[in-house]
Amino acid sequence: MADVRDIPTDRDTRPPxxxxxxxxxxxxxxxxxxxxxxxxxxAIAADAGVTAGLVVHHFGSKDGLRRACDDHVxxxxxxxxxxxxxxGTASMLLAQLAEIDRxxxxxxxxxxxxxxxxxxxxxxxxHMMADAQEYLxxxxxxxxxxxxxxxxxRTRYLAYQNIGGMLLWASMHxxxxxxxxxxxxxxxxEELTLPALELFSHGLFVDRSMLDNYLMYVPDPPSDGDAAPxxx
Amino acid sequence: MADVRDIPTDRDTRPPxxxxxxxxxxxxxxxxxxxxxxxxxxAIAADAGVTAGLVVHHFGSKDGLRRACDDHVxxxxxxxxxxxxxxGTASMLLAQLAEIDRxxxxxxxxxxxxxxxxxxxxxxxxHMMADAQEYLxxxxxxxxxxxxxxxxxRTRYLAYQNIGGMLLWASMHxxxxxxxxxxxxxxxxEELTLPALELFSHGLFVDRSMLDNYLMYVPDPPSDGDAAPxxx
DNA sequence: GTCTATATAATGATAGAC
DNA sequence: GTCTATCATTATATAGAC
Numbered sequence: 283m284a285d286v287r288d289i290p291t292d293r294d295t296r297p298p299x300x301x302x303x304x305x306x307x308x309x310x311x312x313x314x315x316x317x318x319x320x321x322x323x324x325a326i327a328a329d330a331g332v333t334a335g336l337v338v339h340h341f342g343s344k345d346g347l348r349r350a351c352d353d354h355v356x357x358x359x360x361x362x363x364x365x366x367x368x369x370g371t372a373s374m375l376l377a378q379l380a381e382i383d384r385x386x387x388x389x390x391x392x393x394x395x396x397x398x399x400x401x402x403x404x405x406x407x408x409h410m411m412a413d414a415q416e417y418l419x420x421x422x423x424x425x426x427x428x429x430x431x432x433x434x435x436r437t438r439y440l441a442y443q444n445i446g447g448m449l450l451w452a453s454m455h456x457x458x459x460x461x462x463x464x465x466x467x468x469x470x471x472e473e474l475t476l477p478a479l480e481l482f483s484h485g486l487f488v489d490r491s492m493l494d495n496y497l498m499y500v501p502d503p504p505s506d507g508d509a510a511p512x513x514x
Numbered sequence: 515m516a517d518v519r520d521i522p523t524d525r526d527t528r529p530p531x532x533x534x535x536x537x538x539x540x541x542x543x544x545x546x547x548x549x550x551x552x553x554x555x556x557a558i559a560a561d562a563g564v565t566a567g568l569v570v571h572h573f574g575s576k577d578g579l580r581r582a583c584d585d586h587v588x589x590x591x592x593x594x595x596x597x598x599x600x601x602g603t604a605s606m607l608l609a610q611l612a613e614i615d616r617x618x619x620x621x622x623x624x625x626x627x628x629x630x631x632x633x634x635x636x637x638x639x640x641h642m643m644a645d646a647q648e649y650l651x652x653x654x655x656x657x658x659x660x661x662x663x664x665x666x667x668r669t670r671y672l673a674y675q676n677i678g679g680m681l682l683w684a685s686m687h688x689x690x691x692x693x694x695x696x697x698x699x700x701x702x703x704e705e706l707t708l709p710a711l712e713l714f715s716h717g718l719f720v721d722r723s724m725l726d727n728y729l730m731y732v733p734d735p736p737s738d739g740d741a742a743p744x745x746x
Numbered sequence: 747g748t749c750t751a752t753a754t755a756a757t758g759a760t761a762g763a764c
Numbered sequence: 765g766t767c768t769a770t771c772a773t774t775a776t777a778t779a780g781a782c
Binding site (some may be wrong): 428450479488 | 540542546552589628629630631635636638657659660661662664665668670671672674675676677678679680681682683686705706707709710711712713714715717718719720721722724725728732
């Protein structure tokens with residue numbers, strides 16, 4: 283007898299009885315994100331309602347499946363980022379996406395992938411870095427961000443700290459929020475917004491003696507003056 | 515015939531033909547750190563010059579072995595930290611330790627463990643957090659750090675960003691420096707010291723309108739005024 | 747304490763029927 | 765396209781000889 287999933291009907295407004303390949307891929311994204319990349323093909327196959335053999339048949343190997351997941355999530359993130367006109371922090375975009383329950387599996391997968399540091403992670407971070415560079419440069423131009431002696435280094439620093447901090451927080455606290463991904467992100471942002479704004483507004487040091495001291499011991503930095511006026 | 519390793523001699527100034535249990539544990543720390551926790555018991559056993567069965571015999575299970583490694587590395591880090599009178603950033607301590615080649619395996623293991631987010635990771639981060647809290651409070655008292663409206667939140671923010679940033683950097687770049695762990699850390703610190711000092715000295719924003727705007731929308735913060743004088 | 751041999755389970759992947 | 769059946773490998777863990 284034919285499986286009911288294979289019969290598209292007019293009432294089916296959901297992703298119209300998605301193709302089996304996509305169903306497997308989505309199941310893999312969910313499993314990988316929830317249980318890590320050590321999970322077996324059989325578990326993924328069962329979630330998708332198929333057998334392990336079929337997974338290999340379609341994706342060649344477990345690694346092929348993983349690549350397919352990477353590609354899909356990466357494409358998704360990029361698409362969503364272009365949609366979100368409000369250029370902001372990477373964390374802000376992710377928090378925004380986390381509000382949509384349907385996206386949670388992909389965000390879980392994304393975090394898991396960043397943790398594992400594969401090819402996708404590198405590509406994604408590099409991509410975020412380029413965006414941040416542009417974002418910061420525009421802010422400097424507009425007079426809201428201070429100039430830096432080494433803008434590229436600053437971008438890298440901020441990006442690594444920002445993404446890494448979120449990642450570490452997630453890897454330690456995400457289990458507490460079993461399914462409510464959005465709540466986790468909200469909590470994360472609520473907790474850290476004040477100190478972030480303080481640091482970004484005042485810095486941490488009372489004076490700039492540490493910086494001046496450092497500048498005396500390093501050769502001439504790439505470019506840019508330090509003509510920014512002191513904060514009021 | 516007796517294994518030469520079992521015969522301690524006067525010429526043996528190395529860790530004196532270490533006990534088998536310790537040898538297995540050290541091999542595990544190295545393997546886990548280099549290849550991740552998915553590595554098999556056989557590989558570890560081979561490195562230690564024993565069989566897989568003996569590993570289980572001594573540690574009960576793979577998880578028991580992992581716990582033993584956790585305990586040993588954690589104890590090591592704590593001991594070294596108390597030795598290092600110069601209280602500084604967590605990254606600074608690690609960079610300092612990385613200069614000693616003998617410690618590289620344990621640092622690799624540490625990073626791997628933080629990535630995986632187990633119990634040890636949580637305990638270690640919490641520990642670092644408490645230190646940072648003390649460090650920051652002392653700095654505020656001494657007048658070198660600005661006060662914060664929410665010192666605990668600031669500590670958590672800085673700790674997560676700091677550790678997480680280093681972790682992300684490591685997970686993406688560490689492969690490039692195959693064996694030279696110290697060089698990797700040096701490079702990391704060299705690259706990020708300037709932007710860090712800039713941020714800590716000036717902040718990122720030209721003015722504090724973002725902060726003020728935020729403060730208008732949140733209820734009254736925990737404590738502490740904002741009486742810090744402007745930089746310069 | 748240490749080894750050999752083995753039990754048992756799960757893995758990724760293949761072959762071939764339908 | 766999909767499944768069943770199976771292979772070869774590897775995993776952790778156990779049992780018992782020495």
